Amino acid sequence: MTQATRIEQDSMGERTIPKDAYYGIQTLRATENFPISGLRPLRTYIDAGVFIKKATAIANGELGCIPEDVSKAITQAADEVLAGKLRDQFVVDIYQAGAGTSHHMNLNEVLANRALEILGDEKGNYRRVNPNDHVNYGQSTNDVIPTAIRIGGLLALKRTLYPALTKAIASLNTKADEFQNIVKSGRTHLQDAVPVRLGDTFRAWADICQQHLYRLEFAAKDLTFLGLGGSAAGTGLNTHPQYRFKVAEILSELIEEPLQPAPNLMAAMQSMAPFVHVSGGLRNLAQDLVKISHDLRLMDSGPKTGLKEIQLPPVQPGSSIMPGKYNPVMAEMTSMVCFQVMGYDSAIALAAQAGQLELNVMMPLIAYNLIHSIEILGNALSALTEQCIQGITANSDRCLAYAEGSLALVTALNPHIGYLNAAAIAKESLETGKSLREIVLAQNLLTPEVLAQVLDLEQMSALPKPH
Incomplete structure (x- = not known):
């Protein structure tokens, strides 16, 4: 059976698009040009872009830059995507055209075509709602994508990492109270050292995590200054004089964060320093989480030939050949995630320095790596807390024997x-x-x-x- 299609046209010519598709010709070209990884944009990154498009549609509608009915239709389309619809229409590989033009046009086309339907028109008939002229009015990939990375980072921190880190801190402090009267041998250089309290060990870990939370919250303030309104090169070409202020105000309400226009829109477009700052905080946290995870594994080592000062909760059989074996899998998983975060940080640092003149074209890599780092680190920490930390028990007799000996x-x-x-x-x-x-x-x-x-x-x- 032949699939129904429609014809769309861009500056390079005509192409055939599946009739049911909400993406358009520029998205199609991108999928053909970049069959690289099979990785699609993260949900949080899509949310960030859609929040921006909703805010810009409202602002441009109120300022009289686009028709009121078009503004409302784009806003409704954005709300539907934020509610979970049309997610399968965001199809561009994360390794794509520099600066993120392909993903940006994917956003513009999906919202334009859904807005057309809302207005009773057909997908692909862009005379009434155009991806470039209406959904993208007063915008450029060059100011939308760095703003989307900022919004995506803030959303991911608030949704995933902050709650996970807060819960981990509370759980570590709970264990610290539970183990406060248990004396164990300290160890430096992996050799016997003066005695310490098991509870103090856990409380130190809690404080380490608390300090990282403070550092991340401080670094994240960099993400609240938006270059949106700078348009193509930071000059604000084709934007209303009040647009950048109004859109920042609307976005602040939508994501409940204190956003404001950057003092220098050109600087906000060129420098990736805010993302490097946050990524560095993630790497710093990851390094200490690796240390804590390795400590948990050492203290649980055994049961007969290791330290076995504590018992991590067994969550699955540990061997395909050795019956009765249980491994510290949650701590092992955490370390692997942390290593990935460190790798992402290195890639972000390389990409951040690779800008030229008025633009950094490596932003798609930064977007994926930064948001993914936040989310996998938060998810790993949640799993470690719930499946491991909260169920740890102490072998107090063995702790005391080591301390006394x-x-x-x-x-x-x-x-x-x-x-x-x-x-x-x-x-x-x-x-x-x-x-x-x-x-x-x-x-x-x-x-x-x-x-x-x-x-x-x-x-x-x-x-x-x-x-």
Whole structure:
């Protein structure tokens, strides 16, 4: 059965488009030119672009730049896409024409064709609603795409990463309270060190994550300054004098963020620094999450030949050949996601420096990598919290045994018998198997009462009180 089609025309000629398609001729050309990865634009990135098109349609309608009925039809079409419709019509590969022109025209064509239907017209009959002249009025790929990256980043942070990070912090603090009275051996250089509290270990992780949340919130402020209204080169050509202020105000209401026009629209178009700033914050968080994930794996190692100070909840069988084996899979997954985020950050840094003159044409890569980093990091952190952190239990007996058997306890003797004497006692203990207590008492270096006070694990592992 022959598929129904329609004919569309652009500056390069005519092409046949599936009649049911909401995309148009420029999107078709892009799908033919860029069969690269099979990766399509992220949902959040689509949302960001559609929010922009809704805001611009409202602003241009109120300013009298496009007909009122066209403004309303584009706005309704945008609302339908934001509600989940027509998602299969955004079909351009993420590796595409520089600056994002192909994805931008995909947006313009889908919204124009749906607006035509709303007005009772046929898709592809662009006399009444034109992708360029109406949906894209007063805009350019060059100011829309960097704005879409900003909006997409803010949406992804608010929807995914901030809630995940906040929940992880709360869960780590809950475990810190639960484990506060459990003393374990500290380790530096993977060697025995002075005793610490298991609860303090978890509380330190919570504070590390809290500081990263603050850093990300600070970096994200860069995303609130929009170059929208700069048009092709930052000069605002073909825009109403009030457009950039009105569209920023409308967008602020739509996504509930304090947006404003950038002080210099040309600078906002050329510099990718805001995205590098946020990506650097993501990389920084990822690096510490790798460290925490690896710590969890080490502390859970065993069960017979490792540390096994804690038990991570088993969530699936760990081996296709070894029965009864369970692996720390949630921590392993988290590390892999973090490595990907670090890789994305490197690509963003390379792309950010690759602009020339009035434009950076590498924005499609930045858009995908930045938003995807935020979302996979948030999703991984949510999974780690719910499937791992919240179910961790402590092996308190083993923690105490390691703490009591650690030669690093000798450190507490330094102020009383001197570093060299303490070192000699540690060496003798290691060679003979005798405890530190036995040797100190045998050599009459300290009385039993003083020694008991000096080697008090509770006192040794207590953190200093804050002012």
